[in-house]
């Protein structure tokens with residue numbers, strides 16, 4: 001007689017648990033991630049802990065100075081920082097995160113920890129102004145680092161720039177301000193073959209839009225001031241990646257140079273980030289509609305937006321980001337500088353201000369130094385660059401505002 005094998009019960013569908021990111025969708029993790037209810041009061045949200053220091057253990061000499069997350073002193077760790085770090089690390093599918101007072105504090109901390117005198121760095125020639133300046137002057141003069149600015153979309157040029165001393169390749173996933181798109185996987189392969197680290201500033205592409213670590217990046221950098229906070233009222237920055245790299249950043253620059261985020265700002269960013277997936281989808285959809293409107297208007301000389309079918313970066317963007325392509329649109333208006341100033345000042349909903357990822361739409365018409373502008377797509381060199389950072393207003397209102405200001409500045413179409 002043959003025995004019948006025991007029946008295996010049908011697998012239970014995995015049950016979501018708000019404390020376990022592996023069981024949650026992006027939307028649910030955005031709500032619950034990193035939140036720690038308060039044992040003292042029973043408050044269901046982590047309170048703002050405005051304390052410089054924490055009670056020491058009964059035997060203070062037993063403190064482990066290498067535990068970078070121990071609650072001792074707020075420059076190095078704090079209750080609100082820890083919750084935010086936990087949320088961000090899992091959102092990016094990294095092991096650890098370190099949060100700082102601003103995006104630049106985070107970016108500086110990463111490079112300060114990774115680089116030594118004599119090291120060589122390959123940097124995208126289109127990156128946020130202050131990052132560009134960090135690599136153009138501060139790191140070479142203060143740290144003796146050699147820097148090559150390269151068109152990051154030219155993978156062969158990046159490969160050709162590698163030297164035996166190359167330790168770092170740095171790019172923005174979508175470059176600020178001309179919106180070129182970096183091929184993270186190709187850059188990771190080049191960096192790793194050279195024994196270097198790939199850092200990706202993903203400020204324009206927060207999760208779930210992109211997770212650079214999934215594409216081979218070693219560290220992700222964010223200005224939390226932008227989409228994570230999302231309401232234009234707090235500043236912050238983050239570095240996310242493997243435990244050992246993030247530990248190096250905390251035990252190094254975070255401890256010795258400072259740059260700690262205030263508990264209040266960490267709490268604001270935590271609260272703002274609850275709606276990140278909802279806001280981001282809406283902002284990307286509105287950006288697509290606005291980009292299409294501008295691209296069809298004969299008064300506009302050029303529009304850069306990776307969601308446009310004829311954008312040179314569209315295919316790569318679609319492969320890396322899926323159906324959303326970011327909330328920033330850059331465009332060029334032909335004619336005089338005065339005409340562009342008139343256009344910006346005639347807007348009635350859109351505010352003229354730097355920054356992005358806020359609830360309100362912001363527009364920035366800036367003069368770029370020639371050495372930076374030389375790297376931009378050609379129409380921006382000829383006609384200047386206007387950066388539009390889409391907020392949460394309706395696409396109809398934004399398009400009406402832009403159309404009316406175009407008529408004021410350039411005449412009817």
Ligand SMILES: Cc1ncc(COP(=O)(O)O)c(C=O)c1O
Nearest residue numbers: 102103104128176203223225236
């Ligand atoms: C791509 C990018 N990275 C970093 C930063 C710097 O962030 P923060 O202003 O929070 O220091 C900015 C600021 O605009 C940015 O656009």
